[in-house]
Amino acid sequence: EAQVTQNPRYLITVTGKKLTVTCSQNMNHEYMSWYRQDPGLGLRQIYYSMNVEVTDKGDVPEGYKVSRKEKRNFPLILESPSPNQTSLYFCASSFAQGDEKLFFGSGTQLSVL
Amino acid sequence: QKEVEQDPGPLSVPEGAIVSLNCTYSNSAFQYFMWYRQYSRKGPELLMYTYSSGNKEDGRFTAQVDKSSKYISLFIRDSQPSDSATYLCAMSEDDKIIFGKGTRLHILP
Numbered sequence: 001e002a003q004v005t006q007n008p009r010y011l012i013t014v015t016g017k018k019l020t021v022t023c024s025q026n027m028n029h030e031y032m033s034w035y036r037q038d039p040g041l042g043l044r045q046i047y048y049s050m051n052v053e054v055t056d057k058g059d060v061p062e063g064y065k066v067s068r069k070e071k072r073n074f075p076l077i078l079e080s081p082s083p084n085q086t087s088l089y090f091c092a093s094s095f096a097q098g099d100e101k102l103f104f105g106s107g108t109q110l111s112v113l
Numbered sequence: 114q115k116e117v118e119q120d121p122g123p124l125s126v127p128e129g130a131i132v133s134l135n136c137t138y139s140n141s142a143f144q145y146f147m148w149y150r151q152y153s154r155k156g157p158e159l160l161m162y163t164y165s166s167g168n169k170e171d172g173r174f175t176a177q178v179d180k181s182s183k184y185i186s187l188f189i190r191d192s193q194p195s196d197s198a199t200y201l202c203a204m205s206e207d208d209k210i211i212f213g214k215g216t217r218l219h220i221l222p
Contacts, residue, residue, distance in 0.1 A: 004156070040121070040214070041214065042201070042212055042213065042214030042215060043157075043201070043212040090156050090157075092156070097208040098205055098207060098208035098209065098210070100145050100147050100159065100162040100205065100210075101159045101162070102149075102157075102159065102210065103158075104156030104157050104158065105156050106154070106155055106156050107154070107155070107156055
């Protein structure tokens with residue numbers, strides 16, 4: 001089954017404790033992206049990757065890191081999480097950048113205390 | 114003015130009604146227009162997309178784009194309780210997709 005898999009689904013952590021949210025896709029997509037979704041603010045892009053070893057900042061990259069060492073994986077790293085990073089996070093992928101059909105994961109609800 | 118404006122709702126309508134969801138935008142360079150549906154605790158999924166102006170129909174759903182007015186709509190006919198979700202409009206210029214904030218829709222049985 002074609003899918004984007006994110007883990008974990010739910011995560012509660014404390015300020016400053018490094019964490020990684022994993023994302024994997026099985027569709028051989030070139031393009032992958034991370035979004036955060038907050039009430040009243042909608043989906044905002046954090047980082048994206050057009051291909052292996054190619055990443056770029058989205059609209060809200062501060063406090064986040066990403067890497068794309070393999071085509072299928074695109075982890076999101078929070079080196080020192082803060083409460084303002086409490087949000088619902090989505091990983092998405094598509095065949096190419098700008099492709100209308102983005103495939104989204106089921107989301108990771110992160111709470112930073 | 115924000116690039117994409119979408120009324121957040123919630124919008125509550127009785128089962129069987131026709132639903133109209135709308136977005137306005139400011140960037141005349143947008144070429145592709147999309148509607149994503151997001152169920153509670155799930156990621157968005159693409160429902161429909163259109164290129165440039167005009168209508169596109171898929172079953173009970175019709176997407177409409179009016180580029181002269183910078184206005185797009187999604188119509189749902191014979192609405193069902195299973196249509197209850199958040200609907201996000203999205204549009205793209207070249208390589209960037211911009212999402213609206215979403216409209217929460219409740220179909221009342």
